[in-house]
Amino acid sequence: MMGLISYLVFFTTIASILAIAVLGLNLQWGNTGLFNGGVVAFFGAGAYGTLLLGGAPQADHIGGFNLFYPLALIGGAVAAGLLAWVVGRLTLHLRHDYLAIATFGVAVTFENIMRNAQGFSGGAKGLRGFTRPLEAWVNDGLTYNVLFLLVVSVLLICTYVFLERLIRSPYGRLLRAIREDEIAARSLGKNPGKIRLAAFITGSCIIGLAGGLYATFYAFVSPQDVLPTLTFQLWAMLIVGGAGNNRGAIIGTFLIWAAWTASGWSLSRFAPVELQIYTGTMQFILIGLVIVGMLLWRPQGLFPERLVVSQSGRKKN
Amino acid sequence: MPDTRPPILETRNLTKDFGVFRAVDSVSMAIMPGSITGLIGPNGAGKSTFFNVLTGVLAPTAGRVFLNGQDITGLSPDVLFQKKLARTFQIPRPFKRMSVLENVMLSPLAQIGEGIFGPFLSAAKMREQEEKIRVRALELLEFVTLEKLADQAAGRISGGQSKLLELARVLMGDPAVILLDEPAAGVNPSLTRILIERIEELNRQGKTFLIIEHDMDFIMRHCDPIIALAEGAIVFQGTAEQAQNSPTLLDAYLGAQVDG
Numbered sequence: 065m066m067g068l069i070s071y072l073v074f075f076t077t078i079a080s081i082l083a084i085a086v087l088g089l090n091l092q093w094g095n096t097g098l099f100n101g102g103v104v105a106f107f108g109a110g111a112y113g114t115l116l117l118g119g120a121p122q123a124d125h126i127g128g129f130n131l132f133y134p135l136a137l138i139g140g141a142v143a144a145g146l147l148a149w150v151v152g153r154l155t156l157h158l159r160h161d162y163l164a165i166a167t168f169g170v171a172v173t174f175e176n177i178m179r180n181a182q183g184f185s186g187g188a189k190g191l192r193g194f195t196r197p198l199e200a201w202v203n204d205g206l207t208y209n210v211l212f213l214l215v216v217s218v219l220l221i222c223t224y225v226f227l228e229r230l231i232r233s234p235y236g237r238l239l240r241a242i243r244e245d246e247i248a249a250r251s252l253g254k255n256p257g258k259i260r261l262a263a264f265i266t267g268s269c270i271i272g273l274a275g276g277l278y279a280t281f282y283a284f285v286s287p288q289d290v291l292p293t294l295t296f297q298l299w300a301m302l303i304v305g306g307a308g309n310n311r312g313a314i315i316g317t318f319l320i321w322a323a324w325t326a327s328g329w330s331l332s333r334f335a336p337v338e339l340q341i342y343t344g345t346m347q348f349i350l351i352g353l354v355i356v357g358m359l360l361w362r363p364q365g366l367f368p369e370r371l372v373v374s375q376s377g378r379k380k381n
Numbered sequence: 382m383p384d385t386r387p388p389i390l391e392t393r394n395l396t397k398d399f400g401v402f403r404a405v406d407s408v409s410m411a412i413m414p415g416s417i418t419g420l421i422g423p424n425g426a427g428k429s430t431f432f433n434v435l436t437g438v439l440a441p442t443a444g445r446v447f448l449n450g451q452d453i454t455g456l457s458p459d460v461l462f463q464k465k466l467a468r469t470f471q472i473p474r475p476f477k478r479m480s481v482l483e484n485v486m487l488s489p490l491a492q493i494g495e496g497i498f499g500p501f502l503s504a505a506k507m508r509e510q511e512e513k514i515r516v517r518a519l520e521l522l523e524f525v526t527l528e529k530l531a532d533q534a535a536g537r538i539s540g541g542q543s544k545l546l547e548l549a550r551v552l553m554g555d556p557a558v559i560l561l562d563e564p565a566a567g568v569n570p571s572l573t574r575i576l577i578e579r580i581e582e583l584n585r586q587g588k589t590f591l592i593i594e595h596d597m598d599f600i601m602r603h604c605d606p607i608i609a610l611a612e613g614a615i616v617f618q619g620t621a622e623q624a625q626n627s628p629t630l631l632d633a634y635l636g637a638q639v640d641g
Contacts, residue, residue: 234493234499235497250458253488253554371483
């Protein structure tokens, strides 16, 4: 029983962290139409940023500034935002498919740099030496994880409320107009370049926040955490849930993460021994199938975006 | 009596080349405030290119554009809209996955909630402004007879309705000069009638129009003056009556239709 509870806490924590990242992606793709094919780079910038800022000093690489944890977490998100600013300045004028290719390249480059820049990222061994905040005060592992889940849940709710308010405001209207038709938006006095960049940076900060939480939870990050697979997983979550719908993005994350975990478990349990080494590969194929299948049969997702309507009826009374 | 007022919109030797092809050839025209100017010409005469250069979508090869005497050559479309020069498109460009009402509510400039922090730091002011914008947008939708479609997705209304929606959308920015690119093309007669009535009413309120149109009946009845382009250059300028009796115009445009 305790094992089950402990596992559920673990599962919910990871899913909630990923949901924050998917919400960030939803701001970029669902609302603004920016095809970020390198989500994992911004996730990674947040993860590495948080651990470098908040960790203890290390002999073999820079970083370990022992920063107060909330500042380190914010710093990670800002690092992701800075990366987005640089990448955005260079690539945001690109059309959908080209933007996807360019950002995908950024993510692969990011992974390679983290794998090789020993003195900065710890190289292939990853970043260690991070003590989770307040861990010394809570002596029971499960209690700590429950508390951590609580913090993550609060951040998820805050992100959700922030984005919901944003997209129901004139700002959200502006983003949707840019997504639908940039030329028309420009002819109506709006400046698409500025708006796209702001949305890209904001979304990336949110993705970076998720990365920071993820690294905090494991007190560790390595290049294995920033592989393209994660980008595809996050995309699958958004597409299944429903691009443009924040609630859909969260539900999609939980569904896909559950399916991913369940498929990993059942493959390792039921697949013939000689196929066991391929279970990871089979999971990738499944993720790919889910994305393609969804795009073919229900491209709007399980929870499609809803039109913002006038509510003129409400005004009459 | 000759009109001695300064033109509201003026081009001087406006020229646009695509490689060796000269699409717009040294066009100089003066649009007077409060007029409805009709711009005609056969397909490929350079009308739409002229519009695009005028509205900053394309950069001119040579020549200048003035709005109220101010040089606006090469300014981008968003800046021009802010300077009260608005345009619609030949093929309508509604924001398809947004409601008709939202399409119209987008246009007002300097909306408080358009910054990323506006919705949080100035929430009360934003809501107040938003309510005003909504009321005005519904008024304009009523003006173009689309009020019943306010909550529809703009991608689901007809092409003719989209043209009316584009008109409402630019009106929301309260422009002084409105450039319409083939407003009647592909629009059923009853919607065209509504469109014409609305244009004339707006014109009485002081708005200036420059209209590209193929429908000669439309142009002859409602536009004064009429300017004709052929092969990128102006071949005729005058009233509807003069247009009907102009040999050059008959030759360049009307004649081609009769013969063809």
